[in-house]
Amino acid sequence: MIRLDDVGYTYPxxxxxxxxxxxxxxxxGSITGVxxxxxxxxxxxxxxxxxxxxxxxxxxxxxxxTVDGRNLAELSLVEAVSKVGLxxxxxxxxxxxxxxxxxxxxxxxxxxxxxxxxxxxxxxxEVAALLRITDLLDRSPYALSGGQMQLVxxxxxxxxxxxxxxxxxxxxxLDPAGTRLVFSxxxxxxxxxxxxxxxEHKLELLQAHADRLLVLADRTIALAGTPTEVLADERLSGxxxxxxxxxxxxxxxxxxxxxxxxxxxxxxxxxxxAVFGTxxxxxx
Amino acid sequence: xxxxxxxxxPSAVHRLNxxxxxxxxxxxxxxxxxxxxxxxxxxxxxxxIVPAAVISGCGGALARIGGQILLPLLVVLVxxxxxxxxxxxxxxxxxxxxxxxxxxxxxxxTIGARIVxxxxxxxxxxLTTHPGDLMSALTEAGMSxxxxxxISSTLQxxxxxxxxxxxxxxxQQARGLAVPRNPVRRLGVLMPLLxxxxxxxxxxxxxxxxxxxxxGFGSTAKRTTLTPVRDSRAQKVARWVMPAVALLAVVLQVGxxxx
Amino acid sequence: xxSSATATPNKSRNxxxxxxxxxxxxxxxxxxxxxxxxxxxxxxxxxxGLIAMAGYLVGAVLIAAGSIHRLSTTTIxxxxxxxxxxxxxxxxxxxxxxxxxxxxxxTVLVAALAGPAAGVVTGILTNVIWGLxxxxxxxxxxxxxxxxxMMAGYAARGGLFRKPWLPPIAGALTGVVAAMISAPISAFxxxxxxxxxxxxxxxxxxxxxxxxxxxxxxQGLLSDPLDKLISFTVVYLVLSALPAxxxxxxxxxxxxxxxxxxxxxxx
Numbered sequence: 001m002i003r004l005d006d007v008g009y010t011y012p013x014x015x016x017x018x019x020x021x022x023x024x025x026x027x028x029g030s031i032t033g034v035x036x037x038x039x040x041x042x043x044x045x046x047x048x049x050x051x052x053x054x055x056x057x058x059x060x061x062x063x064x065x066t067v068d069g070r071n072l073a074e075l076s077l078v079e080a081v082s083k084v085g086l087x088x089x090x091x092x093x094x095x096x097x098x099x100x101x102x103x104x105x106x107x108x109x110x111x112x113x114x115x116x117x118x119x120x121x122x123x124x125x126e127v128a129a130l131l132r133i134t135d136l137l138d139r140s141p142y143a144l145s146g147g148q149m150q151l152v153x154x155x156x157x158x159x160x161x162x163x164x165x166x167x168x169x170x171x172x173x174l175d176p177a178g179t180r181l182v183f184s185x186x187x188x189x190x191x192x193x194x195x196x197x198x199x200e201h202k203l204e205l206l207q208a209h210a211d212r213l214l215v216l217a218d219r220t221i222a223l224a225g226t227p228t229e230v231l232a233d234e235r236l237s238g239x240x241x242x243x244x245x246x247x248x249x250x251x252x253x254x255x256x257x258x259x260x261x262x263x264x265x266x267x268x269x270x271x272x273x274a275v276f277g278t279x280x281x282x283x284x
Numbered sequence: 285x286x287x288x289x290x291x292x293x294p295s296a297v298h299r300l301n302x303x304x305x306x307x308x309x310x311x312x313x314x315x316x317x318x319x320x321x322x323x324x325x326x327x328x329x330x331x332x333i334v335p336a337a338v339i340s341g342c343g344g345a346l347a348r349i350g351g352q353i354l355l356p357l358l359v360v361l362v363x364x365x366x367x368x369x370x371x372x373x374x375x376x377x378x379x380x381x382x383x384x385x386x387x388x389x390x391x392x393x394t395i396g397a398r399i400v401x402x403x404x405x406x407x408x409x410x411l412t413t414h415p416g417d418l419m420s421a422l423t424e425a426g427m428s429x430x431x432x433x434x435i436s437s438t439l440q441x442x443x444x445x446x447x448x449x450x451x452x453x454x455x456q457q458a459r460g461l462a463v464p465r466n467p468v469r470r471l472g473v474l475m476p477l478l479x480x481x482x483x484x485x486x487x488x489x490x491x492x493x494x495x496x497x498x499x500g501f502g503s504t505a506k507r508t509t510l511t512p513v514r515d516s517r518a519q520k521v522a523r524w525v526m527p528a529v530a531l532l533a534v535v536l537q538v539g540x541x542x543x
Numbered sequence: 544x545x546s547s548a549t550a551t552p553n554k555s556r557n558x559x560x561x562x563x564x565x566x567x568x569x570x571x572x573x574x575x576x577x578x579x580x581x582x583x584x585x586x587x588x589x590x591x592g593l594i595a596m597a598g599y600l601v602g603a604v605l606i607a608a609g610s611i612h613r614l615s616t617t618t619i620x621x622x623x624x625x626x627x628x629x630x631x632x633x634x635x636x637x638x639x640x641x642x643x644x645x646x647x648x649x650t651v652l653v654a655a656l657a658g659p660a661a662g663v664v665t666g667i668l669t670n671v672i673w674g675l676x677x678x679x680x681x682x683x684x685x686x687x688x689x690x691x692x693m694m695a696g697y698a699a700r701g702g703l704f705r706k707p708w709l710p711p712i713a714g715a716l717t718g719v720v721a722a723m724i725s726a727p728i729s730a731f732x733x734x735x736x737x738x739x740x741x742x743x744x745x746x747x748x749x750x751x752x753x754x755x756x757x758x759x760x761x762q763g764l765l766s767d768p769l770d771k772l773i774s775f776t777v778v779y780l781v782l783s784a785l786p787a788x789x790x791x792x793x794x795x796x797x798x799x800x801x802x803x804x805x806x807x808x809x810x
Contacts, residue, residue, distance in 0.1 A: 013791070052494060078503045086498040092444075093491040096499070097437030097623070099510075100416040107510040109499030114506045121510065142440055156499060288675045317593040317732075353678045360743075361736035368749035370758075381750040395734035398592065399680075402732075406679030415675060428611050430619055431668070438623040438672050445627040449635060481628060482652065482781050490792075493620035502616055537590065 001164060001195045002026035002049060007063035009044060009053060018044040021220050022063070026212075028163070031186055031196045033206040033227070036216030037240030042199045045216060046168040048072070049197060051080025068163060082113075085157030087167040091149035091174070094156070095141045102144070103128075103137040106155050113160070127159045130192060131185055147178025154185060158194070165189065167198040183209055203244045207231055207268050215239065231267035246272035288439060289349060289410045297340035297412045302421040304519045308332075309409050311530040316401045318534045322390075325397035333404050342411045349411075350404045358396050365392040415439055421513045429507055445481075452480055553612060560609025561660075564602045568686055568724070571598025575727040576756070591731040599686040599728065606689055607667045610660035615794070618657040622665050625649030629669045630676070642740070643770040650688060651695040651714075651778045655704055658795040659696025666692035683732050687725045691717055691771065699795075704779060705803045714775025715768040722763030729759040741766070 008020040019041050026032045036042050047053045054061045055077040065072040067083045075083070088094060099105045103124055110120045128134045131151050136144065141152055150170055157165055171179040179202065186209045189196055200206055206213060206227060213230040215223035217239040223230055230236075231244055243251070246266045253259045259275060266272040292298075297305075312332060316325045337343040365388045372385025419432035575595060614622075626649060633646030650669060654662025666688030674682040698704070698713035729737050735745035735755060741762055748758035782790065782802070790796050 047494075050498065052497070056494070056497060077497060078500060081498050081500060086494065088491055088495060090488075090491055093488050094495040096433070096496060096501075097440040098433045099436070100414070100440075104416070104510055111507050111509055112500035112503050112505070114503070114508050117508055117510065117512070120508065124510070140440075142444070153495070160499070313596070314593065317596055318590055320590055320592075353680060356739065357680070357733070357736055360739055361734050364736055364742045364746035364749070365734050368746040370749050370752075370754050392734060395592075395732075395736075399733060403679055406674065406682065410675055410679070428608070430611050430614070431607075431664075434619060434622050434626070434664070434668055435672060435675075438626045438668070439675065441623050441627050442630060442672075442676065445624070446631050449631050453635070478632070478648075478777065478781060479784060481631075483785070489617065489621045489624065493617040496620060497616055501619075534593070 001028040001030075001068060002197065003064075003066045004048070005064045007048065007061065007065050009048060009062070010060045011044075012058045014059070017219060019048070019219050024214055024221050024224065026164075026195060026197055028195050029190065029193050030211040031190055031198065031209060032212045032214060033210035034197060034199045034214045034216055035201070035203065035206065035230075035236075035241050036199075040216045040239075041219050042216055043168055046086070046166050046197075046199055049164075050084045050086040050166045051075060051077060052086070055080065081162070082160065083162060084164040084166055085160060085162040087150070087153050087157055087165065087170050089169045089172050091146050091153055094153040095149060097141075100140060101138050102133070102141050102152055105141045105152060106137075106159050109156055109160050123159050123161075127155045130158070130188060131155050145178060146174045147181035150174060150178065150182050151185065154182070158189075164195045164197070167196065167200075169199050169201070171200065171202065179205070203231060203242065204246075207244060215241065217241075228267055228271075232265060244268070250275055288415050289345070289407065290414050291342050291345050291411050292414075293341040293412070295340045295342075295412070297336055297342075297408075299514060300412075301513060301515045301519050302413045302418040303425050303513075304515075304523055305409050305413060306418075306422075307523050307526055309405050311526040312405050313402055314530040315533045316398050318530070318537045320394055320537075322393045322397040325394075325401045328401050329397075329404070333401065333408060337404075337408055340408065340412045342408065345411055346404060346408055349407050350400075353403050353407070354400060357399060361396050361399070362389070362392045365389075365395070417513070420509055420511065423507070424509065424513050433501075448484070449481060557609040557612055560605045564605030564607075564609065566602075567598055567605065568602035568690070571595065571602065572724055572727065574598075575731070591727070595727045595731045596683055599683070599724075603667055603686040603689045606663055606693070610663040613660040614657070614664065617793075618653070618661045621653060621657065622661065622668070625653040625665050626669045626672055628652070629665075630673055633673075634677075643766065643773060645770065645774055645777075647688060647691050647771070648774045648778055650692045651774050652782070654692050654695035655699040655778060655782060655801060656790065656793045656796060657696075658700065659693045661795075662692025662696040663689050664692070666690075680733070680737070683728050684725055687721050687728075690724050691721055694720060695775070698775075699801045700799045702800070704782070704801050707779065707783075710775040710779040711772045714772040717775070718768030718771035719764065721771060722767035723760060725767070726756055726760040726763050729763070730756045735759050735762075 002025070004022050004024045007022040008017050010017040022045065034042060034045065044053065047057065048061070048065060049067070049072075051067075051072050053059065054073070055075075061073060067080075070079075070083065072080060095105060096108050098108050106124045106127065107120050110123060115123070124137070125134070128137055131154065133148070133151050133155060136148060136152070141149065144152065154165070154167075154170075171182050174182065183205050186196060186198070198206070198210070210227050213225065213227045214221050215230060215233075215236070217223075222239065223233060223235070231247065236243055242248075243265075244267050246268060250259065250263075250265045250272065253276070254261060254263075254265075263275055266275045312328055316328055337346045366384055367382040367388065369385055369388030369391050371391070372383060372388045374386040375383045376386060377384040416436060419436055423429050423432045571594060575591060628649035629646050632648060633644060636643065636645045646669070647666070650662055650665045653665045667685050670681045670685040670688050694717040695713070698710075698717070703709040703713040729735055729741075729745070735749070735758060736742045744762040744765060745755075745758045748761050749755065753761065787802070790802055796802065
């Protein structure tokens, strides 16, 4: 679905590239998590995949980036956004404010693209039902919680029927309840066949929901694999990404000699339960 | 959560096409400004604005808001023009350079009556028209959707912006910042309020425009709207008849003057 | 930029709208000043209030209509914040009790970063939104904000934001023009009574023998140049406190070197 080959990018007037030698592949209908320390180039990569670079930002993009078989560099921004939806960090900034109800807010993108009225109304209802926000439709978008606003932002993208949804740290400004709300939608999206690329810090949640993980370090993709493979990699801490709470607990246990050095570090609850053994097995 | 004066009521005035109401407003203003007699404004007030306000069910709100705006203006107008009108001849009372004249009072009455019509008719439009409906209707009538976007999003931004300004002001006061007497120093109080507001504006703007672009704001397709604008044949006719009446008032007035 | 491609076919139409609107505004002003419709007279052939209102409204709307399509999405996204800044600071200043308005700093800010067209749109919509939310008496003055936005934009383009002593001059000049353009509105629509303090000044000038239009012009010249001088200076100070990379993101700033030559990028 998404394919990047040796992509490099330098912002206008910037002395050094923000991305270099980035190659990655995202299969259709999958959920791919991208982790990386701040400053590693996450937002830049998100904007490349969403078609905002170089169309809006300018600067120099090298290598090839294709979405759905189309070369992103050859698409206009309007064409690119019809392929890839983008959800950003701050839910407040994604509410256009152009409409006074959640229903109107979700329809705003369809109005811009000139969708016929009946199709538009049906689309809004369908997306709202999918994300279970039908009861919010007649409320003011500004009267919602952060998590609900982020769901409205996701709905506003989904309604455009873009095959790919890029989420750039969608939960970084949300409370734990809002974070759970957004992650709970990921599985729904996967069932609906949407390809999701999510840039996130919360490793435990990525482990639970993502099919694949990519690690962005030193402006390039340093590691790729299943969440279990990637999260077990010893180099993550060195890249400033940290480790899951299970890994951290096991490390502490290892330092104190509670478990042996030969035992592989766990990255999920189930693995941790197996490592620490007693009693925890049936809890989940 | 928008910040306009709109009051929701199930009235016939509320249900009118916003463009019809806007055309009516403009025509009323043209008529009262074309005919320089206080009774013309009085007639418009009694025959158009008062009935419309009663039907809309917003009479109380109109009287309250209109009074707040108009009272200080009218007091100043009567004092200033009553006492210092340059064309005043019939002196009723004199005190130094100030002279209460009949002409001055008549002038104040004419101008004042117009301002009353101008303010009350505009406030009535705002009271009875949801800003979102007004923007949809104007966009359908040919206004650039970019204007509609800016107006709607500003209206919804102001409450949060005001809250941010208030919290900054409170924080400054909590740090022991008193409002000084000296006006120049007061300006100094304002500066530390301004910088965070402007900086916040910069950081948000990029995200906001990214989010808009991602939803096809830059598209050149012919836009559609989710909710249709209510309209009727009678209103379409009215939108031609009202300007014709206003034009007639202007022509008659100018013709009268030429004779 | 993305929007330039779509704007090109209508370029001459947009220019015609702006030029036509400007001519109408100036013609309205000149007619009212030269014909001196002294006071309301029943024999007056052309009602001064109506001409002031209609001429300025049509002019302002044409200028705004010609300006809106030149703006990029980033500029459009910035304008609501600038308008909110105008309104909230304008009210705050009134609450604190300063003898100035300071209700056009957002307009000047946008004009300095994105040019005259952006300033025009910010200006006119500030008054429209003020009219919708607080009081409609500012609506007839919309043209004044349009003139301020336009002049601030051209001041930025002409390099008047490059040295610290230039913005006060540009502001004072803008204030003089604003005072002159707004005088007929104060006189013929509001009879000089736009507020307590300003009304007292108008009365004073009339008692000293000035005509109504003369009195509102002098009242405007007492407050507007100072107000715009402060606004331009404050905007200049706020902008010079911001990092250059923020400002250099705006194509208008880069194209006309609004803040002087861009500093070489540092590693």
